[in-house]
Amino acid sequence: MSETTLSTVLFLLFVAGTLAITFWASRHTKTAADYYAGGRSFSGVQNGLAIGGDYMSAASFLGIAGIIALSGYDGFLYSIGFLVAWLVALLLVAELMRNSGKFTMADVLAFRMSPRPVRTAAGVSTITVSIFYLLAQMVGAGALVGLLLGVTSEAGKALTIVGVGALMIVYVVVGGMKGTTWVQIVKAILLMGGATLVTLLVLGHYGFNLSSLLGEAATQSGKGDAFLNAGGKYGTEAQGLAGKIDLISLGLALVLGTAGLPHILIRFYTVPTAKDARKSVLWGIGIIGSFYLLTLVLGFGAAALVGSKVISEQNAAGNTAAPQLAKAVGNLIFGEVGGTILLAVIAAVAFATILAVVAGLTLASSSSFAHDLYAHVFKRGKVSEQQEILVARIAAFAIGAVAIVLGIFAQKLNVAFLVALAFAVAASGNLPAILYSLFWKRFNTAGAVSAIYGGLVSAVGLVIFSPVVSGSATALFPDADFAWFPLQNPGIISIPLGFFCGWLGTILSKEHNESKYAEIEVRSLTGVGAEKAAQH
Amino acid sequence: MTTQQHDPSVYEQIGGSERFQELKRRYRSWAFPMTVAFLAWYLLYVILSGFARDFMGAKLFGNINVALIFGLLQFASTFLIAWAYARHSAAKLDPLADELRHEIEGAATDTAKDTAGDKA
Numbered sequence: 001m002s003e004t005t006l007s008t009v010l011f012l013l014f015v016a017g018t019l020a021i022t023f024w025a026s027r028h029t030k031t032a033a034d035y036y037a038g039g040r041s042f043s044g045v046q047n048g049l050a051i052g053g054d055y056m057s058a059a060s061f062l063g064i065a066g067i068i069a070l071s072g073y074d075g076f077l078y079s080i081g082f083l084v085a086w087l088v089a090l091l092l093v094a095e096l097m098r099n100s101g102k103f104t105m106a107d108v109l110a111f112r113m114s115p116r117p118v119r120t121a122a123g124v125s126t127i128t129v130s131i132f133y134l135l136a137q138m139v140g141a142g143a144l145v146g147l148l149l150g151v152t153s154e155a156g157k158a159l160t161i162v163g164v165g166a167l168m169i170v171y172v173v174v175g176g177m178k179g180t181t182w183v184q185i186v187k188a189i190l191l192m193g194g195a196t197l198v199t200l201l202v203l204g205h206y207g208f209n210l211s212s213l214l215g216e217a218a219t220q221s222g223k224g225d226a227f228l229n230a231g232g233k234y235g236t237e238a239q240g241l242a243g244k245i246d247l248i249s250l251g252l253a254l255v256l257g258t259a260g261l262p263h264i265l266i267r268f269y270t271v272p273t274a275k276d277a278r279k280s281v282l283w284g285i286g287i288i289g290s291f292y293l294l295t296l297v298l299g300f301g302a303a304a305l306v307g308s309k310v311i312s313e314q315n316a317a318g319n320t321a322a323p324q325l326a327k328a329v330g331n332l333i334f335g336e337v338g339g340t341i342l343l344a345v346i347a348a349v350a351f352a353t354i355l356a357v358v359a360g361l362t363l364a365s366s367s368s369f370a371h372d373l374y375a376h377v378f379k380r381g382k383v384s385e386q387q388e389i390l391v392a393r394i395a396a397f398a399i400g401a402v403a404i405v406l407g408i409f410a411q412k413l414n415v416a417f418l419v420a421l422a423f424a425v426a427a428s429g430n431l432p433a434i435l436y437s438l439f440w441k442r443f444n445t446a447g448a449v450s451a452i453y454g455g456l457v458s459a460v461g462l463v464i465f466s467p468v469v470s471g472s473a474t475a476l477f478p479d480a481d482f483a484w485f486p487l488q489n490p491g492i493i494s495i496p497l498g499f500f501c502g503w504l505g506t507i508l509s510k511e512h513n514e515s516k517y518a519e520i521e522v523r524s525l526t527g528v529g530a531e532k533a534a535q536h
Numbered sequence: 537m538t539t540q541q542h543d544p545s546v547y548e549q550i551g552g553s554e555r556f557q558e559l560k561r562r563y564r565s566w567a568f569p570m571t572v573a574f575l576a577w578y579l580l581y582v583i584l585s586g587f588a589r590d591f592m593g594a595k596l597f598g599n600i601n602v603a604l605i606f607g608l609l610q611f612a613s614t615f616l617i618a619w620a621y622a623r624h625s626a627a628k629l630d631p632l633a634d635e636l637r638h639e640i641e642g643a644a645t646d647t648a649k650d651t652a653g654d655k656a
Contacts, residue, residue, distance in 0.1 A: 225593060235585075518550075
């Protein structure tokens with residue numbers, strides 16, 4: 001049996017299993033709390049796994065391993081930002097949000113504000129961030145699945161995107177949050193299992209001596225010791241000062257973005273209490289941290305055992321480094337058959353990874369559309385629960401369809417920057433609004449709206465005029481040049497600007513509601529009146 | 537919005553109470569300085585990665601350099617802070633928060649308009 005057949009079989013098993021769970025979940029999805037928040041009845045451990053499954057995207061699994069394999073140490077820098085970011089979520093956001101919100105990020109922001117403008121802003125921002133992220137994943141899925149299954153024709157790639165999109169729509173529309181969460185839990189277990197297995201084999205091959213693995217990677221890379229130090233990809237010496245400032249800008253967006261990502265925030269609503277939300281983040285940190293330690297070995301292992309030349313021939317960004325490593329180390333240790341099996345396993349895990357993340361993103365954006373924009377802005381809250389769920393399902397279908405079409409058209413474009421942009425928008429617009437809402441008594445409607453739009457517009461605007469969109473060979477539009485902003489990452493400007501806009505908007509407006517702040521403060525810290533778990 | 541409606545003055549009353557102020561102080565005096573600390577520690581790492589490459593590239597033993605150890609220390613500090621926060625909140629925050637919640641919810645049964653809980 002060839003590896004593509006085997007990985008297809010394994011992938012179909014995953015699909016069959018998760019579809020069965022999804023249809024089971026749909027029978028237990030009756031109320032809005034079921035659809036949006038899985039009935040709030042997941043345990044801390046389950047939600048911790050789902051957080052890992054939601055967060056460890058193909059960009060982190062394949063992308064970071066690929067950056068390390070090709071550029072060395074800098075991939076590690078990326079993963080450290082992704083991990084430390086969880087402390088912001090743990091210390092400042094998760095529990096307070098669980099106590100004071102209901103289904104979406106906007107619930108917390110609109111709590112003591114004039115609801116319509118704030119929900120509109122939060123809905124726009126949620127959908128923008130999620131679509132950026134979703135698009136990057138969909139385009140990545142097409143390229144990746146093509147490579148792993150040996151599909152090279154344009155039609156074949158388009159078909160793969162349609163397939164991934166269709167599955168994602170089924171998970172979300174049919175299973176709601178319950179189905180999506182289980183897909184993420186299963187994926188997290190498979191991903192950790194697969195990554196641990198390959199890591200152990202690689203380390204075993206080097207006698208569990210990390211130093212000799214690193215030495216071999218440095219030698220094979222042809223870059224020597226520089227391969228083990230920062231500067232291989234971000235802020236290289238050739239890019240000068242601007243490149244180094246860009247590195248810091250990226251670091252800021254990574255560490256501050258996570259706690260403002262809507263698809264992550266809504267995971268805190270799926271557990272019964274704030275204590276369970278805390279427990280889920282603790283588990284999430286454990287899983288995500290361990291996973292990034294594994295990718296360090298996977299990346300350097302791929303550099304040592306596969307070699308950068310073979311990796312970049314397969315995929316210029318190094319996205320196939322992890323599967324290629326699985327094959328190489330399998331061959332070395334178990335012979336040809338072992339290599340084939342291991343590659344098939346890792347390829348199937350990669351599919352599962354993509355599916356779980358795109359489902360989470362579709363759910364977050366469609367929930368915000370239905371709950372924030374449709375129910376509260378368009379209908380001013382005069383809508384039945386069943387109608388709202390129906391709209392959420394239609395929105396999930398529509399967003400999924402849009403993502404499929406854009407994903408197919410963007411196949412040839414370099415959209416990898418969209419993930420970093422999603423983090424930058426989340427850090428610049430959403431995070432200031434959330435933190436001010438929870439901790440600043442004076443904060444008001446004008447402040448919330450200014451923070452969100454200020455952060456969103458400045459982050460997106462600066463990227464439009466940056467070298468990632470035009471004016472360089474690797475840009476989205478390589479033939480045009482309207483880039484006057486020198487950095488690829490807007491965070492260093494847009495994050496302070498978002499916080500500043502939130503402050504300025506607040507003090508320029510007279511509105512302030514002391515008693516509502518007293519309410520959110522007491523509720524967020526004590527859990528009084530927090531949404532209860534459903535009793536089934 | 538809420539499953540239980542309380543008279544808004546309940547919150548202002550509790551919010552002004554000494555025990556709530558104590559809960560708020562215990563939470564903020566731990567979480568805020570710690571956030572500043574781990575962000576500074578992380579930024580130091582990122583800035584050194586950009587501007588102090590010779591230092592980061594210095595080998596400590598074998599092929600293990602400062603950059604790798606510094607990165608691994610970021611993992612260690614993240615795990616440690618998460619663990620310390622869990623301990624702090626279990627010991628200092630949860631008992632007080634639970635006590636206040638039970639009091640408000642107990643007192644509210646007289647004024648509550650709807651105590652049916654979430655529609656299951």
